[in-house]
Ligand SMILES: O=C(O)CCC(=O)C(=O)O
């Protein structure tokens with residue numbers, strides 16, 4: 159399933175190489191990108207300290223909040239997560255330095271295949287797209303084996319620390335989610351082999367855009383893993399599709415934004431739907447987002463959790479799929495809503 163590598167210049171280079179007032183026609187998208195509702199005050203907030211509390215009452219409150227957040231939104235903010243603010247800032251600063259490296263230096267990390275451990279590029283999949291996205295990226299597989307570009311100096315160490323911390327948070331959240339589904343806390347962890355779980359680090363770089371209404375940072379999509387954790391440089395751009403509207407997501411300072419992703423929808427047999435989101439761009443500031451995708455081990459076959467099934471009332475709604483195959487399929491096609499997940503849904507006659 160290897161896609162040919164198509165050389166497309168980074169958006170950063172495009173913006174810096176000329177005094178652009180109009181975006182090139184191959185970056186123009188027809189989708190309107192306004193958000194219907196600019197307030198995101200109602201996005202659920204989870205207090206992580208309650209989830210890890212020894213007090214069963216406090217933990218029960220956290221599980222209740224998790225259930226509601228996963229069921230009603232598929233996106234929530236996590237506060238009191240214990241990841242130092244200075245570490246989050248250092249990851250953003252290191253990312254800025256990485257993208258500021260000469261283009262030739264970054265080429266060294268281009269990668270060829272969708273499962274190469276380090277890949278740096280632009281858009282999403284330039285071999286499949288008619289219109290490119292206003293986004294450059296660095297994607298790295300960081301667990302169970304940590305890979306990373308060796309420059310700029312110090313970036314790798316900082317990202318390693320951040321990835322360790324974010325993985326611990328994700329695992330605790332997934333323990334809570336397992337419980338919220340009526341399973342043992344460790345059920346999901348064991349069933350999906352999280353000890354060897356694949357964690358992917360993605361740095362998204364969205365340069366200032368002279369015509370932001372015509373461009374798209376990333377189109378509407380759901381994420382491929384179980385949970386996604388996102389932080390950004392406090393520049394707005396993430397939008398969530400909620401009850402038929404696009405909502406601008408403004409994260410609380412120092413919070414983590416968490417998305418429920420496709421494999422959690424499968425595992426929960428559709429109880430927790432993966433959310434649909436997109437990234438829009440602006441004409442004032444470069445936006446950087448740091449995303450970690452948390453999934454099972456690559457060889458895990460994901461299917462609805464058996465205790466949640468009953469052949470009469472709730473039969474399996476999704477076919478089994480190996481994570482490696484799902485990831486490869488997701489990454490080698492166009493980013494297009496929930497089209498990958500649709501392919502493994504079992505149709506009712
Ligand atoms: O940059 C963002 O806010 C969203 C990024 C995203 O959705 C992704 O990398 O999958």
Ligand SMILES: [Fe+2]
Nearest residue numbers: 379380381435
């Ligand atoms: Fe995403």
